[in-house]
Each structure stands twice: as structure tokens, then as C-alpha cells.
Amino acid sequence: KLSVNATDYYEEARAKTAEFINAGDSRRIIFTSGTTQSINLVAYSYGRKFINRGDHIVISNIEHHANIIPWQVLCREIGAELKVIPVNDRGELIMDEYKKILCEKTKLVSVCHISNALGSVNPVKEITELARESGGDTKVLIDGAQAAPHMKIDVRDIDCDFYAFSAHKMYGPTGLGVLFGKMEILESMPPYVTGGEMINYVTINKTEFAAPPARFEAGTPPIAQVIGLGSAIDYINGVGKDKIQLYEKELLDYATQLLLEIEGLKIIGAAKDKASIISFVLEQAHPHDVGTVLDAEGVSIRAGHHCAQPTMDRFNVPATTRASFSFYNTFEELDKLAAGIHEVIRIFD
Numbered sequence: 001k002l003s004v005n006a007t008d009y010y011e012e013a014r015a016k017t018a019e020f021i022n023a024g025d026s027r028r029i030i031f032t033s034g035t036t037q038s039i040n041l042v043a044y045s046y047g048r049k050f051i052n053r054g055d056h057i058v059i060s061n062i063e064h065h066a067n068i069i070p071w072q073v074l075c076r077e078i079g080a081e082l083k084v085i086p087v088n089d090r091g092e093l094i095m096d097e098y099k100k101i102l103c104e105k106t107k108l109v110s111v112c113h114i115s116n117a118l119g120s121v122n123p124v125k126e127i128t129e130l131a132r133e134s135g136g137d138t139k140v141l142i143d144g145a146q147a148a149p150h151m152k153i154d155v156r157d158i159d160c161d162f163y164a165f166s167a168h169k170m171y172g173p174t175g176l177g178v179l180f181g182k183m184e185i186l187e188s189m190p191p192y193v194t195g196g197e198m199i200n201y202v203t204i205n206k207t208e209f210a211a212p213p214a215r216f217e218a219g220t221p222p223i224a225q226v227i228g229l230g231s232a233i234d235y236i237n238g239v240g241k242d243k244i245q246l247y248e249k250e251l252l253d254y255a256t257q258l259l260l261e262i263e264g265l266k267i268i269g270a271a272k273d274k275a276s277i278i279s280f281v282l283e284q285a286h287p288h289d290v291g292t293v294l295d296a297e298g299v300s301i302r303a304g305h306h307c308a309q310p311t312m313d314r315f316n317v318p319a320t321t322r323a324s325f326s327f328y329n330t331f332e333e334l335d336k337l338a339a340g341i342h343e344v345i346r347i348f349d
């Protein structure tokens with residue numbers, strides 16, 4: 001009875017996750033260890049079966065390393081080519097360049113919904129529509145790690161083939177990720193990891209694999225984490241994504257205004273459609289020094305390359321300081337951020 005209860009709670013959370021992104025059917029939801037593993041699952045399983053020598057894989061210039069390296073490794077291994085959508089100085093994808101890259105050799109497009117380093121919100125629906133017109137059998141993966149907590153997600157409206165995100169970025173537990181996939185594509189894919197829980201039957205010589213999602217969930221499942229994700233989804237739904245989006249936009253506008261007034265501060269990333277993060281560099285101090293001083297002031301930000309070194313290269317900076325805002329932040333906290341930056345300038349100027 002206890003184990004049946006645990007399974008029921010686990011599957012209930014899968015159904016909630018499916019509803020959270022409008023997947024339509026909970027069998028399209030695979031639990032992984034994070035966005036990184038979700039992307040690797042596609043690269044290893046779909047990529048090694050369906051992508052061949054000479055094919056193209058398209059990413060953008062503002063991806064997290066988790067959405068670069070699996071494709072680099074795949075390309076090197078099978079002789080495929082990695083194509084990169086460039087971005088303009090505001091950090092927006094140059095769609096005309098994307099259209100030029102697409103061709104009948106394009107087998108996969110994998111881009112982020114929101115850039116973790118700049119906050120740019122990519123036009124993922126348009127990206128998917130254009131991919132469908134490429135002339136090839138092009139699949140689309142959206143890395144939604146940063147979008148899941150901040151905006152409404154509708155994978156059927158986007159019409160993407162895969163969508164990946166992490167529980168810990170949406171107030172849930174660490175060590176858990178999600179991969180959405182269209183059913184017929186998941187059914188065509190071989191397992192990525194094998195072992196218990198992912199089979200119909202096993203003899204000593206051969207195995208019949210289970211249908212998705214079980215086929216991709218070998219081993220004891222992350223039961224506690226998945227149930228925790230279900231609670232995080234209840235929590236977010238309780239606050240309301242519409243409310244979250246509106247309030248975070250107000251925070252972003254207020255903070256942008258405050259920071260633009262600071263002499264020597266340059267904001268990196270000014271996309272028209274932007275999520276609630278501000279990446280910046282200061283003439284007067286290195287991002288790590290900014291981070292240290294702000295930390296002492298009780299303001300938590302992140303300094304570094306944000307696992308997005310090609311993005312840093314594009315903007316000719318080794319690192320940035322990044323302030324990320326969520327619906328639990330207040331305008332007073334943004335005043336404190338600005339005051340902290342003035343303190344950095346006082347110290348280093």
C-alpha cells in the first residue's frame with residue numbers, strides 16, 4: 001500500500017508538470033537530473049540515431065554551456081556541423097541570419113527560451129515555425145531552464161519537439177529536471193541509460209524496453225524530488241504566472257532605470273523582450289569585486305561568465321555581474337542593490 005501511494009503521488013506530480021507546460025499528456029514528461037541531462041538525453045538518444053554526417057545542428061550565440069557542449073561533442077563524433085545564430089548588440093537573435101542558416105540539412109535547432117546571461121526572451125514559436133519550413137526533417141529543442149519560473153509555457157502552442165527545464169530554478173528541489181518530448185518522437189528513440197524500471201521484460205540474453213516515459217527513467221526514480229516539484233508547481237500556480245510576469249517586469253523596469261543612472265555602469269543585454277535579470281559591468285571594478293562588496297551589503301548577485309562564455313566573448317567581456325529578480329523581491333531591495341553599487345564605486349574609484 002505504501003509503495004502504491006508513493007507511485008500515485010509521483011504520477012500525480014508528472015500530471016501536474018504536464019499541465020504546467022500544457023503538454024497534453026503526462027506520458028510526454030520524462031524526469032531527468034536537470035536541464036543538462038535532458039539536453040544530453042536528446043543528444044545521445046535522438047542525436048546518435050537520427051543525425052548523420054554532414055547534417056547541421058543549429059544553436060545560438062547566447063546559449064548556456066549545457067546547450068552547447070552536448071552538440072559540439074555530437075558533431076565531432078558523427079561529423080555533423082554546428083551552426084550558430086548570431087545576436088545583435090542588444091542580445092537579440094538576428095532572425096534574418098537564422099533564416100539563412102536553415103536548410104534541408106538542418107536536423108535540429110536547439111535554443112534557449114530565455115538567456116541566463118542576458119535575459120533575452122527568444123521568439124521560440126517563430127523559431128520553431130521557421131525550422132518547419134527548412135525543407136529538412138528539422139526537430140526543435142527549447143532550453144526552458146530560465147523560462148519555467150518566469151513565464152507561461154505552452155509547448156503545444158510553441159509546437160517544439162522537446163522542452164527542457166530544471167526543478168531547482170522554479171523553487172523546487174535540486175537534482176531534478178524535466179524533458180518534454182512529442183510522443184511519436186520519444187517512441188522512436190532508444191534508451192539513453194539502461195537498468196531497472198525501464199523494461200517490459202528481461203531474459204538473460206535480451207530485453208524489451210518499456211514505452212516512454214519509463215524507457216528514459218532507468219533506476220530508482222527521484223520520488224521525493226518529483227513530489228517536491230509538484231508542490232513547487234502548486235506554489236507558482238497559487239501566486240499566478242500572470243501576476244509573476246507583471247510584477248517582475250515592474251522590478252526590471254525600476255532596476256534598469258536605477259542602474260542606468262550610475263556612471264561607469266554598462267548593462268549587457270537590452271533585448272526588447274527581456275526577463276527580469278540585469279547583467280552589467282562597471283568601469284571601476286571587476287565583477288567579482290562587485291560581487292564581494294554587494295555580498296557584504298547583504299545583496300546576493302552572481303558574478304562570472306554564467307556558464308555562457310561564448311556570450312561573454314560576443315560582448316567582449318570576461319564576466320559580468322548579474323542581478324536576478326523574482327516575485328519575492330521588493331523595490332526596497334533594488335534600492336539596496338543600487339546603493340551597494342555606489343558603495344563599490346566609492347571603494348574602487
Ligand code: PLP
Nearest residue numbers: 034035036064066116145146166
Ligand atoms: N540552460 C540554462 C539557460 C540555464 O540557465 C541552466 C542553468 O543555469 C542550464 C541550462 C543548466 O541547468 P542545470 O544545471 O539545472 O542542468
